[in-house]
Amino acid sequence: MNPVLHIAANELRLMARARVAQLAIALVVMLSAIAALTAISQGRESQEIRSRFQAQADREFDGQPARHPHRMVHYGHFVFRPLPALAGFDPGVDAFTGSTLFLEGHRQNSANFGDVRQSSLLVRFGQLTPAFVIQALGPLVLIFLGFGAIARERDSGLLRLHFTQGVKAGQVVLGKAAALSVVAGLILAPALGALAWLTLVAGAAPLAVLTLAAGYAAYLLVWVLATTSISALAQSSRTALASLVAAWALSAILAPRLATDIAILAAPQPTRLETDIAIQRDLKEIGDSHNPDDPHFNAFRASVLKTYGVARVEDLPVNYRGLIAMEGERLTSSLFERYAERQFADQRRQSGMALALGLVSPTLAVRSLSMAASGTDLEGHRRFLRQAEAYRYAIVQRLNRLQAERLTFSDDSKRNSDPEAGRRVRIDPGAWRQTPDFVYRPASTTEALGAATPGLLLLGGWLALAGGLAWAASRRLERAGA
């Protein structure tokens, strides 16, 4: 029998007999299964609730009575961010961003009712999802089962016996790593089951699923190789255990939080309140609709009059008030967009800085890959915010155009003083029904894979590093054994 296989089989037999190993594997597989079941059912439930709320909001918008179009601009619309199928595997930032947005004229509201503000501080202990179980707990099980793999045999002299029988050190390392890989496979199994379910039943993109599976397999392989190598390199099992647990604590517990603080310190973001005030200030500088002599709006009026070849706004074939509303909305929206893009750029810089710490933590690398491939990274939320803003602008301008085209200037001007005019400015509610509903376009598979690439590259680097370490450990063992 091939010595590598022989060693692997022996190691597995040993693990199968050890009570601690049985317990650890059973525990993590069970946790992984619980995590997968709850994450999938919670994901489905919140998606159901969100689509029910979305349907309610659409229905209520369509069912509004005859009104002045500007009333509808302020009545506004609610949109809900749908949950991607793979959120059942890795919900990512879903709980940390609001999932509903109120859209109205000349205001940009925040996405509200994220779970993080609705939960006790327990939310900060980490959420039990398949992704969390593999990212944080998987490596620890590998460490517990593997730290002694080689160190123990050296302590007991068994290793020397192997060598006298002609087994090469590289074969020992490879055999032990192979046995530990089987454990990694067991840890991964429930998550792979969940992924398969999400692909077949919930329609997750197969390519994204494959990327996730490959990423997590690579991540666990890094820990398999590191554990085996450290077990070979350490002076004793105890040192091996201590250094491996320290490496794990650094990678899975310390680095993510440190990354957060470094990124926020290096690139702080303004508060919402400051941004709101800045937008108002900029808006006033471009054009102040409250100022009757505002140069921007005077020029606007002149250009409108010129286009239609009339001398007074009363003579326009359209309602000038509607045109003003459209122009005002155009101005505020351009500012919203400019500030939002600036904020998104800031956030991207922060996240990039945090990901750079993936150089010291494979956990950060796999986390980034996992959220990106699952479509639950911050980019997914930004995509929602951007599409919601585009939709807000589209429906508000549509309503403003109705005001310009379906109402007369004279009716609109005396709607509060003349009850007849007040009745005429209320337009037929059919217009609300014709307003298109919000349809969220999720990231395409190409986009998701593109976003997952930095994490994938970092993991590739880690895999190469771990492979190098295993090679170095074999060399060292060979020399020591000779």
Add this chain to the structure above:
Amino acid sequence: MSRFAQELRLFLRQRLAVPTLALLALLAAVSVAAGVTEIRRQAETIVRIQPLQAAEEAAVSAWVSRDGDAGNAAYYTFHATWDRPSALAFAALGQRDVAPYVLRVRALALESQIHEGESYNAELALPGRFDWAFVLTFLAPLILIVLLHDLISGEREAGRLQALQAAGGRAGLWTRRAGLRLGLVFVAVAAPFVAGAAVSGAAAAEVLAVLAVASLYLLFWALVCLGVGALGRSSVANGAVLAATWVVLTLVLPALAHIAINSANPVRQGVELTLAQREAVHAGWDKPKDATLTAFFRVHPEWRDTPPVTSGFHWKWYYAFQHLGDLSVADPVRAYRRGLESRDAWTARVGLVLPAVGLQTTLHRMAGTDLAAQLAYQDRIRAFHERLRRFYYPYIFNETPFREGDFAKAPRWEEGD
């Protein structure tokens, strides 16, 4: 005392002792520095918004006071509120990174304003902040495990156990040794905290209370280490068992508790109430004005005898249906809040069983950075909003012109609010 000095010399000569303690002290110091910086940044933000806010108010005042329409003043003036961090907030930042600590409101319906969020990077919020509470809750026990897992087994494995038992004789030796290690870990983690508390000006009693809680938590972990060590297994086995215990107590069980608590206490009312409130407010436009005003006068009879609304639009009517919109969702607002409080209460109960959860709950309560503190800030905003409404109502209902000087009379957010 000389025995302690002797033990201290012995301990410090161990290979891992000094680096491990130094690492813990360094991490604690970094966490305190990060927390103090963050809290200072938040305090600076609160200072920085004041002139911005004043300038914006002046801009509104400039055009509103021209025709003195009080309805416009109430509609266009945003009033700033803020939640100043407590002196202990640096140690446990809690929810302050995801919940707004500055928020502006105006005299319109409040329910569509009070749930507004802050803009923050969710990817960074996900793992949480590197604050002192984190170092104490998660890292200090690991350091204790490193220092205590081989207390007895290490001596046995070195072949010294019998001699030590014969010479030292009693349990006093192990108490001394364990006490020494626990004491050093406590100092390493507590000293940076005390320094941070001094910088932030925390009261001595608060500092002592935090230190007491911290020492209890560390004592728990020291006892766990000694208990596992007393079973007589090898150092390696002790290390593995203790690390596994740590994972289960600080990661796995809290995460399971989180799932259980959140699914047992759904809080869907948040979205429901905002949807319902919007319907109620906007339906106001289509209801007969008399019906709206009659309903409003039932709550605010003091304005009943003001001039009746005859025109198509009047601010009286507008602000009346704004407020009625808020009142119409009073029940779901209460239910939503009960749901949140129930989640918090269950967490406190879990904290009685799980030391890590108990510690976090206590520290965040003391620091005023938990869910309850967030709700308390909302309560203060509600009270302030009430003052705002009552400030504008006389102008609107008596149709008194609102002039430049009146802006200065508006209620101001005070620290006591």
